[in-house]
Amino acid sequence: MSAQEQQDPTRRHPRPEFPQQDQPHPGLTGRMEPEPDHGESSYRGSDRLADRKAVVTGGDSGIGRAVALAFAREGADVLFTYLAEEEKDARETARLVEEAGRKAVPLLCDIREESECRRLVDRAVAEFGRIDVLVNNAAFQMAQPESIEGIGTEQFDRTMRTNLYGMFWLSKLSLPHIPAGGSIINTTSVQGYKPSPHLLDYAMTKGAIVTFTQGLAQYLAERGIRVNAVAPGPVWTPLIPATMPDTSEFGEQSPLGRPAQPAEMAPAYVFLASQEASYITAEIVNATGGTPLP
Template sequence: MTDHTADGPTTDQPTYPTHVEAQAQEWPGHTDGMTPTPDHGETSWRGLGRLAGKRALITGGDSGIGRATAIAYAREGADVAIAFFPAEMADADEVREIIEETGRRCLLLPTDQRTEEANQRLVELTVEGLGGLDVVVSNAGYQMGTKGGIEEFSAAQLEQVFATNFFGTFWLVKAAVPHLAPGSSIVFTTSIQAFQPSEVLLDYAATKAALNNLMVNLASELGPRGIRVNAVAPGPIWTPLIPSTFDGDKVEGFGTDTPLGRPGQPVEVAAAFVFLASDEASYVSGTVLGVTGGRAVF
């Protein structure tokens, strides 16, 4: 991606790894131990003040795309609350340290988002801790690849995937909307899977398609209130979700089947979240922005 410097973006293009070796982790996975180490913008993202004064809540903010988005938002001038599965506290502590080094506030809010009550409390704590709320990024997600067809999907897995990905987002937005003023932004993480579903991710892909539909409906409903709603659809991005939810042999060569020939890095997706949260996107609502390495999102 473009290298962001204190004087603005340059045209230097970093060289990212093109091949991932076979590897596996226990779910929910951690950044430590991933080879190669993902780029979340820890050293590469330098802000331009595009989100100065904004207050953002990012779910799944401890690792992967959420971590990169939290870092980018802070570097762009936002105070950030990050929600994360309680078992991922170590990664969340690392994110808070990076954000606080920028001089911005960071709230750590360990939460299992699978109930309406948990999301209500999450929003309450964010508004109390940050003094308000301007940007909501619903990024937390769960997937677990299977080895067979529909017969291999258990009721427990189906319920966890939908409760985490879809219900959690629905309850989060419902709780957040009363706190959002005109000019606020809501952004969902959907997926290329909503457009080009894999059989082994049948349940996950269905939730992402549902989120795209929910996003369009909410953009229509909330537009008259000055609240924009959009989605970012990542392609194959190198995050802990990959080695922790697929067999090691399926991780081998991850992302090399894209037109750009490599997996994406979390910081490359964060750029889309920055744009959609910024005033630069003041007339952008009801759209899906693909960050897919060349795969189509329509």
């Protein structure tokens, strides 16, 4: 069945129960069962981002890979970041971007450090001359069944620095290189509105991303730079077996009865980056599988 044919969303992709699986953080795509769908066989571009220059953090796997693939098939060149443990996945993302006929720039980069964020922006400008779309997608989470009592300072600091500091620094440092018509797209979460106690620190950051998005959008409106965010619900990515104690029923709580696949998130990012969204800024696109959000 093709992606264009009408399909029952509750049955389009795998549903729980999944095999119980564990991986060391940050996890790898090829070890997951079932393996995530990033749109490799289904996403078809139509030049909606022709000749755009994009930066995607956390582009080696999951939502980031799906966005990099979709952007490339829409005509964009893509620089994406990855961690050392994710090199195998990063090579596959680069292959997909290049297979679409676009330039791929994989960059080993830890956005927890301001100097690394500066290096990232400098590399993007050296490669592309500008940044048309910045996608702040990289994130860290680690489930703690004891909630606040189980969250140590090291975990708390890593969550804050990855999810908030990196986004802040990259947005600030990229601004001189984003032309009018460009955009920043952040990744928040259903957790920002409906926090789970076992993901308390992660949920805190996702709520902050909503506020950051809406405030920055107002400031940059007069420059013609739009700022929006996507709020996914449960998504089947390597972060799940690497950070959750039980994967067997993951996504079952969604009204659609299953987790999203990364491929189902990418079109929202494409839309927000495209000219079709020229009057949309300070908005949060909810892609939660039916969970109502404010």
